[in-house]
Amino acid sequence: MAGLLKKLWPAAVPAIPENDDEEIFNTEYSIAMEYQGPPVTYAIPQIVPVKISQIPIASPVSSGTFLNNLSFPIIQPIVKSKTLNQKSSKESVDRIESSGKLACENGYESKPKLSHGIGSSGTLEVPDDDKEDGGFQDYMNPTNWESTESGLSSRVPSSEVFSCREDDGNDEIPHHVKRPSVTFESNEVVVHEELDESEEGSVSMRPKIERLKKGVCYRCHRRKRFVEKEVCIVCGAKFCYDCVLRAMGSMPEGRKCVTCIGYRIDETRRGKLGKGPRLLKRLLTDLEVKNIMNSEILCEVNQVPPELVFVNGEALRQDQLFKLQNCKNPPKKLRPGHYWYDKVSGFWGKEGQKPSQIITCQLDVGGHVKRNASNGNTKVLINNREITKEELWMLKSAGVPCEGKPHFWVSEDGTYQEEGQKNEKGKIWDKTRTKLVCAVLSLPVPPGTENPSRKEVNGEIRDNLAQKSIHKFLLVGYDKSGTSTIYKQAKILYGIPFSEDERQNIKFLIQRNLFGYLGVLLEGRERFEEESLLEKRKRCAVDKSGPSGDTIQIDDTTIYSVGTRVRAFSDWLLQVLLSDNLEAVFSSASCEYASFIEEMWKDAAIQATYNRRNELQMLPRVATYFLDQAVEISRTDYKPSDMDILYADGITSSNSLTCMEFSFPKSTQDDTLDPHYQRDSSLRYQLIRVHPRSLGEHCKWLDMFEDTDIVLFCVSMTDYDEYSADCNGVLTNKMLASKHLFESMVTHPTFENKNFLLILNKFDLLEEKIEQVPLSQCEWFSDFKPIVSQNRHNSTNPSLAQRAFHYIGMKFKTLFNSLTDKKLFVSLVTGLENDTVDEALRYAREIIMWEEEEEPYFNNELSSTDIEASSTA
């Protein structure tokens, strides 16, 4: 029988054994073949599970349309035991030994053997045609087979690509996958595969394939870098638009190449099950795609094998896994691996890691949670588990006293009490701040009453919402470097509304700031008045003693003197400011100050003072913006505009840690460049802004942010001649202080391999300042000696500020490289201008993507400034 089959399809029957044994007849085989008959909707390979005995071999040539229209059929045994939890339908079932090895039931250890047709000598009988094909020949040559350490697998040498002779140049079989080899020493079918020991506790059943160059389609081998591809969830082969249907066939188990059908999925792709079949959507109807996606999610072979899921050290049974997956709040992204579960609180996490989720409590899965389950080292316990640093931070933010290394009992709703004490002390989750801290530190919060992501599919509850992976940007900078301005700018840019609470806070903040600015003005007026009085007296004295006796009547005093009403208001305001009682004043909303402010603002003395505002050092630059609308702002019904919010100094009174989630809106640039970016509009990002004060001494709290994808380190370029006093009153150059903070961060062990994007901010201010104060004022920049041409500035002849920016960037790059051996990315920003902030954040996204893809997507011209290309001289 096998011989006959081989005669029929000599080049395409790799798996048919020599023996005509009944066993073989009764083994189910799949035939994947391409249909080349009259046009049907689309030509796709058909997968037909048949037994050899059922194959219509009577007269293949004359058997009519069906067989004649099939070319290159691939016949493969369907090995039902490819998933570890599945029962075999036959005796010829592979057994998974406890060591995780795959072996034959009869104890024969499988040897790598041919799969094309075995001669009695065990050598290959390769048809002449095939011999011409180097790749195929290599594959078929037993001397080229190698055993791996386990002795179970075989590696295809040479190209490692199963290459099949092309008949008409058009209809290759999906040939990239290394075929499982088959031995027939015991009439049993054994699939040899490579073990991927990298996966936690699992025996990977995935056939390895040769990784082709990026962008290459695994079927037609054409390089189409910017063309969307569909990926096999088992072997990772990617197929282009033209090839995907031929390579994947009817997809009974979702997006798998035909040769991967029956195999367990690659666990790293589990998160992608049922998601984003963008290419298929272009090729198939909605219903077809939906069915394929449903099969992908629901078919048995794609499920997580229970014995590979360990909870508190115990492997699960099928019923336990079912319970876990179908409870009210099931673990998300459940994959084979080791987890811990605190039944009392519902905390759930990967072994050795902080909790990732709060699932339904009191489930009967796994044993007791171990003290070291999450590898915490804080000596503080929650339900017998030593908690992690992050959790300790969260508890502290919730106001839970943690001195004395207490042991807490925490229940599902977050109520907690100390061990040995009867009274509940409160609820952890009550404070909004605690939730914010949790969001930032990637700690779970109890699920809401309703979880909208859960959906009923075919009677089974599945978490069907895309498990969006969030990329985290950590924005840090020295005092007043502009991080909150950039943060607010991002909020406005990406349409993340300020909450009512935030708006109320900001409104008060702006009004308070305005009163502060007015206070500075009023003090200034008093000073100017005194100065002019002094001046007047001097002049009088000169006049009296003067020879001529003529007096020049310039009386400045009237300019700076105010009427009684304004004086009274001014005295009151200064008093309020001094007593720091503004909040109380504003909270009595019934009081309307606008009319006072208006009267005062119109006063000639105040206007005269305002005109000399450059002499008032206490008045920040931004004050002009707010003073110009002093009357509107002081009204009780004032609503801050986005611009007002942006310019307001500080976000809230406690602005040490803020966090927002956003997506990049699709830009026209994204459209034209790469599908990757189009997909990106659905990806979520988190911008976390943290003040260095919150990081503690030597940034000791920095490891809270270990899952940061990229650090945006913000430096104000105007800091080079400014000083700040530390707690001992010692003055430090702010640029050097910034450099010091930068060094602490980049050398922090948690951030060893992190990407850093340096944001050189306040370029607008630098342009003004650099004309007045040389950059070399800062000792770190002492060798900045630019030769600036008098000609107009252009791209080849940059301005002094541009040169300074390049120079500062270079200094940081060199420093970064000397500390980390890595490349620092740099972006030029003016925090008050939205386009530069947008550009910097998109650049950060690009850097993360490069990391993911290992290759840059497009050239740097489109991204933020590349310092390396510039010169500093």
Ligand SMILES: Nc1nc2c(ncn2[C@@H]2O[C@H](COP(=O)(O)OP(=O)(O)OP(=O)(O)O)[C@@H](O)[C@H]2O)c(=O)[nH]1
């Ligand atoms: N002109 C100009 N002003 C800026 C720029 N970026 C920030 N500022 C101003 O600089 C001041 C400090 O900026 P913030 O964003 O508050 O700085 P910060 O990093 O939050 O500093 P902390 O207040 O210490 O938290 C504010 O008055 C901002 O309006 C910029 O690019 N140009």
Ligand SMILES: [Mg+2]
């Ligand atoms: Mg600020």
